[in-house]
Amino acid sequence: MAAVDLDDLDRYIVYALQKDARHTSSSDIAEAKGVSASTVRNRISKLESAGIIRGTHVDVDYEKMGFQLYTIIFCTAPIPKRERLAERALEVDGVIFVREIMTGEENVHITAVGRDSDDLSRIGRELSSLGFEIVEEEIIRNEYSNPYSEFGTCLSDDDETPER
Amino acid sequence: MAAVDLDDLDRYIVYALQKDARHTSSSDIAEAKGVSASTVRNRISKLESAGIIRGTHVDVDYEKMGFQLYTIIFCTAPIPKRERLAERALEVDGVIFVREIMTGEENVHITAVGRDSDDLSRIGRELSSLGFEIVEEEIIRNEYSNPYSEFGTCLSDDDETPER
DNA sequence: TATGAAAGGTTGAACCC
DNA sequence: GGGTTCAACCTTTCATA
Numbered sequence: 536m537a538a539v540d541l542d543d544l545d546r547y548i549v550y551a552l553q554k555d556a557r558h559t560s561s562s563d564i565a566e567a568k569g570v571s572a573s574t575v576r577n578r579i580s581k582l583e584s585a586g587i588i589r590g591t592h593v594d595v596d597y598e599k600m601g602f603q604l605y606t607i608i609f610c611t612a613p614i615p616k617r618e619r620l621a622e623r624a625l626e627v628d629g630v631i632f633v634r635e636i637m638t639g640e641e642n643v644h645i646t647a648v649g650r651d652s653d654d655l656s657r658i659g660r661e662l663s664s665l666g667f668e669i670v671e672e673e674i675i676r677n678e679y680s681n682p683y684s685e686f687g688t689c690l691s692d693d694d695e696t697p698e699r
Numbered sequence: 700m701a702a703v704d705l706d707d708l709d710r711y712i713v714y715a716l717q718k719d720a721r722h723t724s725s726s727d728i729a730e731a732k733g734v735s736a737s738t739v740r741n742r743i744s745k746l747e748s749a750g751i752i753r754g755t756h757v758d759v760d761y762e763k764m765g766f767q768l769y770t771i772i773f774c775t776a777p778i779p780k781r782e783r784l785a786e787r788a789l790e791v792d793g794v795i796f797v798r799e800i801m802t803g804e805e806n807v808h809i810t811a812v813g814r815d816s817d818d819l820s821r822i823g824r825e826l827s828s829l830g831f832e833i834v835e836e837e838i839i840r841n842e843y844s845n846p847y848s849e850f851g852t853c854l855s856d857d858d859e860t861p862e863r
Numbered sequence: 864t865a866t867g868a869a870a871g872g873t874t875g876a877a878c879c880c
Numbered sequence: 881g882g883g884t885t886c887a888a889c890c891t892t893t894c895a896t897a
Binding site for chain 2: 555556600637
Binding site: 560561562572576 | 890892
């Protein structure tokens, strides 16, 4: 749980791998920061065992896969059961992401995909029977994500000009 | 935009790479499904150029990086400006994820991280000055994600027993 | 802790069926 | 469409300062 001390290289590694993990090799990062590739690999292992890097995943366009309906379902779960219910929600087919919210009535937010409204009805039914109370359901129109970049810190490369 | 026809191998590839993109090689998938590694590579290229696989990213534990505050900010943006504002929100330091919601008052959901409440105040201020109206702000307690698995389809390997 | 070198695996491209 | 081959690259491991 304790925050780990990270230096500039660590932060750059996280940044680079968040941007494109598959096509960014340790040598790429090494070259950009002026250290050896082995050093970068050592750092990555450390970041992994420290739990800062939890895993690597592809970002999938569900709509193009045929799941026209991309929704967020706001639910209420009784506080004592919230964590366990949140984990079990993941087992429902179509549920891809679950968030526990600290306070408020809608304390679990579930992201789910479906091919048609039958899918979503089924997902709603299954969540209800797990013990969730479904408060609202909204269609997601679009989403964008960002590789985290340190606040105000210049993360530009050491030995490359930033332009282009 | 049109949905692409995917067969069982494509779906397995998406599933496997969603679970662990960095430590899953084409050969691993090939062996699991009883095809050659280059077939898997060809399929991956196709999935990428079709836009189904949009990219590969590491999953970062922001709390361990020292960002104690992980929040979701519900905002309202005027419909005509919503898309442009959503994109610009990503430029605010600390904003890592933005979702446009189809309907309702809170039509943009922004996920942001910060070290302290000063960070969050600053983020709120910057979002306001972009043109968002901030409706609510909640602390995220925890989140879980799932590799997508085809509804009801058995994605177990071809030539391996599913146990263990 | 950072670096370098050797062995083995992985990738991407060009080519064949 | 799937498969093979091969050169280039990447990673793993281990030894070294």
